[in-house]
Amino acid sequence: MNRTPRMDSMRKRVKNTARKRPAKSSSKKARIQSPGAISPDVKSQLRKLTGALLSAQESGNREVARALHDVFSQELAALGMEISCLKEKLETGGPIAEGLSELGRRIERLSAEVHSASRTLHPAVLEELGLEAALWDECDSFQQRSGISTQFIPLNVPAPLPGEVALCLYRVAQESLRNVHMHSQSPHVKVRLEGSRRGVSLRIEDAGDGFDLDAALRKSGVGLISMEERVRLAKGELTIHSTPGEGTVVTACIPLGKKPAVTKPT
16 A cells, blocks of 8 residues: 555654553552552541441341251251151161161261351351350361361450450451461461450460461452451451461450450350
8 A cells, every 4th residue: 555645644643642642551550559549538438338248248148047057957957857767667788778878977967067057157156145155166166177276265255245246256266267277287276255344355376387467468368358347347456466487366356335244254
């Protein structure tokens, strides 16, 4: 194709425009990294949204946990009883009886998994018996699942605790224990729940590998961020001390408006 003076002039204007146009990606990156880029109003709105999302998540968890317990667990229990009745009508040691026995064992395992999933989503014991009982149950279950020696120490625990405070601390303990199991290689873990005049504190300490907190947050850190947001919404403070090779200590402290009654240490 033959070039004309008009085409040459247009090409020059396009090149000059391209040289003058700023790079959009670098400017966006700079704005995101700038500490002053988000106004206080936007931060407040984001925090309200975070609280609403966590509340919606807990509400959904509660509904699913209730369905698992009321529907699936009950149906599995009924199915197990029917299999037991069928076994009684068959000859002992026959192939059909052996098959039913194996099926019964599989149903028992499935029922235990459903119960564990329901408790993980929303532990009924937390609402029925309170945080101390729920943490006893969680620590016992964690030790059985992981094989990690788990010590729970309750001291002067306020009773009853506000529901949002109890749920917050339970979720912090749950996430911390999950991290111990998945990442720490610790032979033991200590969970301490203590009440004081200032409020209530939860401390989870392990003797595992430890980790670099900044690196973990850059990698994903969703669980860590979720813990921090939960504690902040409860007007508390979360601190995490960890050094590679020296273990990790997670502490959540939440103030209480008035001095409640306390349960005696067991």
